[in-house]
Amino acid sequence: MISLKQLHYALAVEKTLHFKKAAEACNVSQSALSTAINELEKQLGVTIFERNNKQVLVTNKGQLILAKAKQVKLEVDELLQIANANLQPFSNGMTIGVIPTIGPYLLPKVLPDLRKQYPDFKLKIIEEQSHVLVDMVRSGDIDAAILALPYAIDGLMQFEFWQEDFYWVSHKDECPSQMKEITSEQLSAEKLMLLKEGHCLKDHALAACSLQNNKQESDFDSASLHTLIQMVAGKLGTTLVPQMALDQLIYSESELRAIHLNEPGPHRKISLIIRPNYVRTDEITLLKDIFKAQLTKKVSAKDS
Known part of the structure; x- marks a missing residue:
């Protein structure tokens, strides 16, 4: 009989x-896994993998079998979750994905209190880009992912917990001291540095400024907001940063100024994303x- 193992x-x-x-x-030996x-292939009468000393390929029939195996695994996982539904919240572990432009700025603000309230909760965090986490x-x-919306999540449920605007960050020598707000028309697109392609933060920033992607070009291509901030500190351009990240990114940079982007907002919404039939919805809501x-407590306190 075919086994879950x-x-x-x-x-x-x-x-x-x-x-x-x-x-x-x-966490098994290679010989045990190969056996x-x-x-499994013998029981099914199908070759799932073609393998030699150099590579492993999935056969056409193997793809069909593995697609069904994923469904079986998902059903079994949900069966176990249903069985544990009456336990105390977060009695079982959970794996949550988060995108790089949220994780470093959100998690330090929220995890300490979560750990304090639920010290036995085993939470695993995976950092990946949005398209990977959705898949x-x-x-x-x-179990779930923390994404910035808008983003295509067709067929999934979202639980929004934060809305925020962008702030224009520049060197203080390049920003009038009396400036409190800035519009997209006042921004210099030639000096604006954003993250490289694949990061939804870039799309959100361009949308907030009503800029077309092909009009925002830079000689510098970064995958990190921290790197962009260092480039701004070196007077190599300006950038846009979400409110959540301001305290960590410019706290130690006295030469920088952050000005609110005065365009219709919110410029991005932060949500937890789950499957429609996910059985631990109550815990996601919590x-x-x-x-x-x-x-609300920490970001608002920082702004006041």
């Missing part, structure tokens, strides 16, 4: 396309409330 091993091989790496991910895969939520690889309370 065999399916788990097969999905690990599909993910890594490498038997040794899959075995390490499953289980061979037995991981859909496939059941993670997380949303905790995050919202902590952000």
